[in-house]
Amino acid sequence: MxxxxxxxxxxxxxxxxxxxxxAPDLTAALNHALGSLGRPAIDPESVRHMVGHGARALLRQGLQATGTCDESLIDRGFPVFIDHYTAHIADTSxxxxxxxxxxxxxxxxxxxxxxxxxxxxxxxxxxxxxxxxxxxxxxxxxxxxxxxxxxxxxxxxxxxxxxxxxxxxxxxxxxxxxxxxxxxxxxxxxxxxxxxxxxxxxxxxxxxxxxxxxxxxxxxxxxxxxx
Structure with missing residues (x-):
């Protein structure tokens, strides 16, 4: 009561x-997506400052942090991010x-x-x-x-x-x-x-x-x- x-x-x-x-699992998924687009990995501490607006916004910030970013890149990387994250959502979270x-x-x-x-x-x-x-x-x-x-x-x-x-x-x-x-x-x-x-x-x-x-x-x- x-x-x-x-x-x-x-x-x-x-x-x-x-x-x-x-952060660890989000970082792994983000870096997997960035790698598929030929981008370098981002460290987990940086990712901690990017989270809070949804997965697509996280990918956008990751692309902006590693080079140029446009919607076509986000469209290509987003399903890669989601597939990886869904499969590993609580590996280390x-x-x-x-x-x-x-x-x-x-x-x-x-x-x-x-x-x-x-x-x-x-x-x-x-x-x-x-x-x-x-x-x-x-x-x-x-x-x-x-x-x-x-x-x-x-x-x-x-x-x-x-x-x-x-x-x-x-x-x-x-x-x-x-x-x-x-x-x-x-x-x-x-x-x-x-x-x-x-x-x-x-x-x-x-x-x-x-x-x-x-x-x-x-x-x-x-x-x-x-x-």
């Missing part, structure tokens, strides 16, 4: 860079420390959990299944679930509604996530260890956490607007 002390009935999460460190315990604690409080990601829905579902999380989340909204994607707030609203609605907060790692939460007028907690293109302090999050054992206390301190 949910306690009256906890301020949220739904907590939504970004996926890549927030719940799961997917792992939840961040403390994620399982934090999700367990939220579940024990009666909180519904949701995912709102710019990853394609089919890939998000595949990753969740590979991690054994099939029954963890009440809703999963991907980057192609709706006609729009983050930072448009519509996918976040949809994820919250599909999880049952009510007071909600969003947990992410990038400016895309904090912009989404701001557009939705929802509080946002940003992790400091995820994928981003600027210092965590510049994301404009309601609160920052360095480890998932800080999540519940941080949520307890937040206001909870109604959805």
């Amino acid at each position: 949910q306690t009256s002390r906890f301020p949220f009935t739904v907590v939504a999460f970004d996926l890549d860079g927030t719940l799961v460190d997917t 792992r939840p961040y420390p403390g994620v399982a315990e934090a999700l367990d604690r939220l579940d024990a409080l009666g909180v519904k959990l949701a995912i709102c990601t710019n990853k394609a829905e089919s890939l998000a579902l595949r990753l969740v299944e590979a991690l054994g999380w099939q029954n963890r989340f009440a809703a999963i909204v991907g980057g192609d679930t709706l006609p729009v994607r983050k930072p448009d707030p519509t996918p976040l609203f949809a994820a919250i509604a599909r999880a049952g609605g009510g007071p909600a907060a969003f947990v992410g790692d990038s400016i895309t996530d904090t912009d989404t939460a701001r557009a939705a007028a929802l509080p946002c907690i940003a992790v400091t260890f995820g994928f981003r293109d600027r210092p965590a302090e510049e994301l404009g999050a309601t609160a920052l956490i360095d480890h998932f054992d800080e999540l519940i206390p941080a949520l307890m301190k937040l206001q909870s607007p109604q959805i």
Whole structure:
């Protein structure tokens, strides 16, 4: 049963860079696609700053980082990327420390959990299944679930509604996530260890956490607007 002390009935999460460190497998798929186009490999740390807008955008940034880029190159490389990534989606991707315990604690409080990601829905579902999380989340909204994607707030609203609605907060790692939460007028907690293109302090999050054992206390301190 949910306690009256906890301020949220739904907590939504970004996926890549927030719940799961997917950089190694994304890097392998990106470099496989780049290699098929005669481009050099990119190091994983660089890829961490490119993730957050979907696979096609990641490939575009990879091409731009290694030479010229046009839509025809993206069209050629995209299926190569997707095929490789689908086959190796969780070879080395792992939840961040403390994620399982934090999700367990939220579940024990009666909180519904949701995912709102710019990853394609089919890939998000595949990753969740590979991690054994099939029954963890009440809703999963991907980057192609709706006609729009983050930072448009519509996918976040949809994820919250599909999880049952009510007071909600969003947990992410990038400016895309904090912009989404701001557009939705929802509080946002940003992790400091995820994928981003600027210092965590510049994301404009309601609160920052360095480890998932800080999540519940941080949520307890937040206001909870109604959805």
